[in-house]
Structures are given as structure tokens and as C-alpha cells.
Amino acid sequence: MKKYLISLLTLLLLLMFSLTTTAKAETEYPPYNDPISFKDMQDGHGATWDIMFLYKKDIIGGYPDGTFRPNEPITRAQASAMLLRALDIPLLENPTATFKDVSKKSTHYRTLATINEKGILRGENGYMRPAEQTTRAQMAAILRRAFDLPLEQKPMFIDVSPVNWAFADINSVALNRIAGGYQDGTFKPGNPVTRAQFSSFLARAIDDKMKLPEPHPYVSxxxxxxxxxxxxxxxxxxxxxxxxxxxxxxxxxxxxxxxxxxxxxxxxxxxxxxxxxxxxxxxxxxxxxxxxxxxxxxxxxxxxxxxxxxxxxxxxxxxxxxxxxxxxxxxxxxxxxxxxxxxxxxxxxxxxxxxxxxxxxxxxxxxxxxxxxxxxxxxxxxxxxxxxxxxxxxxxxxxxxxxxxxxxxxxDAGTMFYFNTKGVFSYSLLDGKTKKISSIEAKDMKLTVTTVEIIDVNGKKHSLKK
Incomplete structure (x- = not known):
């Protein structure tokens, strides 16, 4: 992807992320006892290598009290600032974008206007929601767009079906070894992303040496x-x-x-x-x-x-x-x-x-x-x-x-569908909940990507949304 020259961020963002060190060589990975490690990561957090890798490249920073707060959810404004630095994208000098929830006087405005114009992170109905937590699904879509990765239709996780809005984005970051799932085969797309997790995802997107092992789909x-x-x-x-x-x-x-x-x-x-x-x-x-x-x-x-x-x-x-x-x-x-x-x-x-x-x-x-x-x-x-x-x-x-x-x-990936004389039902293998989706008395059933196709006892065809 074409890179751009980086410019200075606003004072508040500098204080928020404490970008005060000089970047070292990309191949240098600090040990856990590096003298610039954060106070709340001295025990060797699982994402320490990823965090310090980005820290030394002036992409992320900690807080004024010397902490990184790895387990705090990352906001859309914070994720935007990290991505612009990682991609060497300069802030727009005189952006024209307007947002209903971000004043042009806000210290976040130029960051959000820039990332919005680049098409990496956009709002909805005029709202950018800068303080909103970023979910794992949103993270997948943001990183896929930021690093120009192809959309992937091969299903990878049992809780991410093709009807999920970020289905192809999630498959893409998984197949590109940026983000993995959990041991039970789920991705948990609605869960918030922590600062540590986003750091790991971003480090893997930047440097192939940081990537996960070859992925394996959980969907048969x-x-x-x-x-x-x-x-x-x-x-x-x-x-x-x-x-x-x-x-x-x-x-x-x-x-x-x-x-x-x-x-x-x-x-x-x-x-x-x-x-x-x-x-x-x-x-x-x-x-x-x-x-x-x-x-x-x-x-x-x-x-x-x-x-x-x-x-x-x-x-x-x-x-x-x-x-x-x-x-x-x-x-x-x-x-x-x-x-x-x-x-x-x-x-x-x-x-x-x-x-x-x-x-x-x-x-x-x-x-x-x-x-x-x-x-x-x-x-x-x-x-x-x-x-x-x-x-x-x-x-x-x-x-x-x-x-x-x-x-x-x-x-299908995470649900059992069945029918009896009372109708058509779904049973979630993920949360154990049963839902009646139709009162149709069926004699045959087939599943498509997004629907349950039913033939009733009179031979009439019906298409039900999953």
C-alpha cells in the first residue's frame, strides 16, 4: 500500500499515547525487562512483544503515569490514531468533513476526518462515535481496509456466519494470520478489543515476522x-x-x-x-x-x-x-x-x-x-x-x-435446525437457546448461506431467514 509522510499529531494525542521515544530497527524485539517497559506490564503480558514493537516505532504509547493499561477497551479515536501512525498517513491540514458528534475544535477532529476520508474507519449517519469501544468485528473490518487485504468468503469460525456484516473481513484477517479465534472455534465478533489485543493485531499486520501460524478453519x-x-x-x-x-x-x-x-x-x-x-x-x-x-x-x-x-x-x-x-x-x-x-x-x-x-x-x-x-x-x-x-x-x-x-x-456452523409437526426450530450450539422460526409443517429442508429452505407437506416451497 502506498505510504504517506507522517506529520505531528495534536498535543492531546501526544499526551494520551506518550510518544516520546525514537524508533529502532524493525527487526529489534525488546525483552520483557526492557527499561522502557510499562509499570503495569512488568510481569510479561502476553502481548508485551507486540506492544513494545509498536512503541519503539512511535505508533503507540502509554499514559502519563507510566502505565499502558493493556486490558482497557480501545476506543475508535485511539484505534484511528494508531492506524494513521502505522500507515504513515499525515493528518489533513484543512479537512472539510463534518460530524454530528465531533466538533471541528475537538482534538480528535483532524484524526477522525483523515481516517474517514481514507475510507479506513467511517461513521454512520454523520456520527463517528470517537469514545465508543471497538469490537472484534469492527477491528477486523478496519484492519482489512487499512492494509488493503482481499475479502475472503471461506468460513473460519463457528460463530461468524455469512449473514454477519463483517463475515468476509473476519475471514480475511484470520487467513492473513493477523487475528485468531478462541479454542472453542469462536471469534466472538461482538466482544470489545483491548489495547493489548489491538496492538497485537496491528503488529502482525505491519510485520510478517509477527504473524500467527498458518490458520485452520473451525467450520466443516x-x-x-x-x-x-x-x-x-x-x-x-x-x-x-x-x-x-x-x-x-x-x-x-x-x-x-x-x-x-x-x-x-x-x-x-x-x-x-x-x-x-x-x-x-x-x-x-x-x-x-x-x-x-x-x-x-x-x-x-x-x-x-x-x-x-x-x-x-x-x-x-x-x-x-x-x-x-x-x-x-x-x-x-x-x-x-x-x-x-x-x-x-x-x-x-x-x-x-x-x-x-x-x-x-x-x-x-x-x-x-x-x-x-x-x-x-x-x-x-x-x-x-x-x-x-x-x-x-x-x-x-x-x-x-x-x-x-x-x-x-x-x-450449519453454529446452529442445528429441525422440524416436526409443530413447526421449524433452530437450536444454537453456542448458547443452547431454542427458537421457533415458523409454524410450517415441513417434509423437507435444505440450508443456504442465509436461509432455511422448506417444502411443506403440501409440496409448497418456503424460504425462511436464519
């Missing part, structure tokens, strides 16, 4: 055909294949022959109609752990995982770790979210046979289970009623209608 992709990093993954017959989107070269990752057989059990691991889930180079496939050879009806389910590199040595049976025999008999609707797994089981298990007809309008109580990274056993999350209706098996070599997934249950 699910379907019959899934795309990730330039490849398509799908099941063809009894083979799991990987297809290069550019060259169309097809690589066989696994075949049914790669799975060991168990005496007395007929298992089906790979079948054209089985969905696959991909996250961070790992592939999860819900499969039939036991099938009646007389009726083609599965009576036990499981999930195996493998790497995107394939090979029998990479097969792991996920269900053996967390699912007991009673759950495996009806484990369905498996989904991956961050480092966590969710699946449903029937509260009252039933036996299915070839005469089963899922066109009947019947509800069944399902139990949602959760298995986290640090939990040994699955944890019951909630119970809910859902239609006893299953995804079709068109093109399958088997006649059964009982698949691993209910049509009446769907997941």
Missing part, C-alpha cells in the same frame, strides 16, 4: 461432494476419491477393501449416497457398521475418519471412542464443529424393516449428544422432536430407506 464442509483447497472429495461406488479441480486428475484415497472385516458383521463404509465431512484436511464419513444381508437394513451406525491423503493406515473409527452399543444402533446426523462433534440418537429405539414408510407424519424424540476435545465421554445436550423421515438413497445398490441422516435435522 458437508455434502455428497465437498470442496476444499482446490480439490473435490466424493464417494464413487465403493471408493473415496479426491479430484484436482484444475487438472481433473482423480486420486483414489480409500476403497472398501481397505477396511478390515469383522466376523458376523456385514459393514458398508463407502457408498455413493453417503455424505462426507471435511475439516482441516480430515475427512469424516458416517457409515453402516452392521447391515442385515437378508433385508439390506442397517442396524448399527458409525463414523470413520481419514486424512485427505488417504490410505488404510490413516483410518480411525471415531465411534469406538465415544459411542456405546446402544447409541451406535441409532447414531445419526453426525456433524463437526471446531474441535467438537455432535450427533443424535433415538430416545426410544425402534426396529426398521423393508416395509418402513417415512411418508407418514410421525415425530420421534431425538437426543443431541456432544463430544468435545477435552471430554472423555459424550455429553447429553438436549432432547427434541423431529420428523421420522430420512435422506434418500437414490442410486444406491441397497434398498433400505433408513440412512444416517434425517431430512428433519440440519446443521
Amino acid at each position: 464442509q458437508k455434502g455428497m461432494v465437498v470442496e476444499e483447497d482446490g480439490f473435490q472429495y466424493t464417494i464413487k461406488g465403493d471408493k473415496l476419491v479426491k479430484i484436482d479441480k484444475k487438472t481433473k486428475e482423480e486420486t483414489e484415497l480409500l476403497t472398501e477393501r481397505d477396511f478390515p472385516t469383522q466376523d458376523g458383521l456385514f459393514e458398508v463404509h463407502l457408498e455413493t449416497v453417503f455424505p462426507i465431512i471435511i475439516q482441516n484436511g480430515m475427512i469424516y464419513v458416517p457409515y453402516w457398521a452392521a447391515v442385515s444381508q437378508g433385508t439390506d437394513m442397517p442396524y448399527m451406525y458409525g463414523v470413520f475418519q481419514t486424512s485427505a491423503q488417504g490410505g488404510r493406515n490413516h483410518i480411525k473409527y471415531w465411534d469406538l471412542d465415544v459411542v456405546d452399543a446402544s447409541q451406535a444402533a441409532s447414531m445419526r446426523n453426525f456433524s463437526v464443529h471446531g474441535h467438537d462433534y455432535y450427533y443424535t440418537v433415538e430416545k426410544k429405539m425402534r426396529q426398521f424393516d423393508p416395509t418402513f414408510n417415512d411418508a407418514v407424519n410421525v415425530d420421534q424424540t431425538l437426543i443431541l449428544y456432544h463430544k468435545g476435545t477435552f471430554t472423555v465421554e459424550p455429553v447429553k445436550v438436549t432432547e427434541f422432536d423431529a420428523r421420522v423421515i430420512f435422506e434418500p438413497l437414490e442410486g444406491s445398490r441397497f434398498s433400505t430407506k433408513v440412512t444416517q441422516n434425517n431430512k428433519s435435522v440440519k446443521f
Whole structure:
């Protein structure tokens, strides 16, 4: 990005940030016991290196009492001043912008007018809100614009859906290793940014040596055909294949022959109609752990995982770790979210046979289970009623209608949607809240980026906002 010559800031901003030192070489990173460290950071705050890096470049400063106050939320005026210094953008001499909440006599006026004109931080309806705290979502948008980063549509965090106004900005700063999320796979876009956090984000944006390690998305992709990093993954017959989107070269990752057989059990691991889930180079496939050879009806389910590199040595049976025999008999609707797994089981298990007809309008109580990274056993999350209706098996070599997934249950990044005879509901995996979003009696449901697409029992289509 083109840089500009820096000019003197106003006296108040100089006092606020205490810019009194001479910048040193960019490659010099001070130790925690540097003599100019702040009084309230002597114990080695996690952002000390980032803060001192910016301090020595005259981009940030502390307060007159010798503190930095790293845990205080940063205001829009403070963030604006830091960005102008970081980008070497001089203050406008005679700006013409007018704001309803910032007088032209204010010491903040030239800073806010300059950053507004550059399109980095703008107000709304004539208000700049200089004293307002900056949220993590706002921080992402500000930094993306300031450093001219591309908007990114690849979802990264389970609590940032495409309907979020800063969705592409947040993905961008994550993919550019400027800002990361939390261990639970969230970004917490509405949380305020502290002075220490903003310092870390800004230091990473300025200097590649300060950036985070390579990012990994917490959002999984699910379907019959899934795309990730330039490849398509799908099941063809009894083979799991990987297809290069550019060259169309097809690589066989696994075949049914790669799975060991168990005496007395007929298992089906790979079948054209089985969905696959991909996250961070790992592939999860819900499969039939036991099938009646007389009726083609599965009576036990499981999930195996493998790497995107394939090979029998990479097969792991996920269900053996967390699912007991009673759950495996009806484990369905498996989904991956961050480092966590969710699946449903029937509260009252039933036996299915070839005469089963899922066109009947019947509800069944399902139990949602959760298995986290640090939990040994699955944890019951909630119970809910859902239609006893299953995804079709068109093109399958088997006649059964009982698949691993209910049509009446769907997941997106942070929400489970389901329908029953009373309507359509959403259940947040983040806060555990259930919300009724429609009274429509549905027989099918699909999710798009922003909507829940419903077909009611009369065949009429409806589009509901998430």
C-alpha cells in the first residue's frame, strides 16, 4: 500500500499515547525487562512483544503515569490514531468533513476526518462515535481496509456466519494470520478489543515476522461432494476419491477393501449416497457398521475418519471412542464443529424393516449428544422432536430407506435446525437457546448461506431467514 509522510499529531494525542521515544530497527524485539517497559506490564503480558514493537516505532504509547493499561477497551479515536501512525498517513491540514458528534475544535477532529476520508474507519449517519469501544468485528473490518487485504468468503469460525456484516473481513484477517479465534472455534465478533489485543493485531499486520501460524478453519464442509483447497472429495461406488479441480486428475484415497472385516458383521463404509465431512484436511464419513444381508437394513451406525491423503493406515473409527452399543444402533446426523462433534440418537429405539414408510407424519424424540476435545465421554445436550423421515438413497445398490441422516435435522456452523409437526426450530450450539422460526409443517429442508429452505407437506416451497 502506498505510504504517506507522517506529520505531528495534536498535543492531546501526544499526551494520551506518550510518544516520546525514537524508533529502532524493525527487526529489534525488546525483552520483557526492557527499561522502557510499562509499570503495569512488568510481569510479561502476553502481548508485551507486540506492544513494545509498536512503541519503539512511535505508533503507540502509554499514559502519563507510566502505565499502558493493556486490558482497557480501545476506543475508535485511539484505534484511528494508531492506524494513521502505522500507515504513515499525515493528518489533513484543512479537512472539510463534518460530524454530528465531533466538533471541528475537538482534538480528535483532524484524526477522525483523515481516517474517514481514507475510507479506513467511517461513521454512520454523520456520527463517528470517537469514545465508543471497538469490537472484534469492527477491528477486523478496519484492519482489512487499512492494509488493503482481499475479502475472503471461506468460513473460519463457528460463530461468524455469512449473514454477519463483517463475515468476509473476519475471514480475511484470520487467513492473513493477523487475528485468531478462541479454542472453542469462536471469534466472538461482538466482544470489545483491548489495547493489548489491538496492538497485537496491528503488529502482525505491519510485520510478517509477527504473524500467527498458518490458520485452520473451525467450520466443516458437508455434502455428497465437498470442496476444499482446490480439490473435490466424493464417494464413487465403493471408493473415496479426491479430484484436482484444475487438472481433473482423480486420486483414489480409500476403497472398501481397505477396511478390515469383522466376523458376523456385514459393514458398508463407502457408498455413493453417503455424505462426507471435511475439516482441516480430515475427512469424516458416517457409515453402516452392521447391515442385515437378508433385508439390506442397517442396524448399527458409525463414523470413520481419514486424512485427505488417504490410505488404510490413516483410518480411525471415531465411534469406538465415544459411542456405546446402544447409541451406535441409532447414531445419526453426525456433524463437526471446531474441535467438537455432535450427533443424535433415538430416545426410544425402534426396529426398521423393508416395509418402513417415512411418508407418514410421525415425530420421534431425538437426543443431541456432544463430544468435545477435552471430554472423555459424550455429553447429553438436549432432547427434541423431529420428523421420522430420512435422506434418500437414490442410486444406491441397497434398498433400505433408513440412512444416517434425517431430512428433519440440519446443521450449519453454529446452529442445528429441525422440524416436526409443530413447526421449524433452530437450536444454537453456542448458547443452547431454542427458537421457533415458523409454524410450517415441513417434509423437507435444505440450508443456504442465509436461509432455511422448506417444502411443506403440501409440496409448497418456503424460504425462511436464519
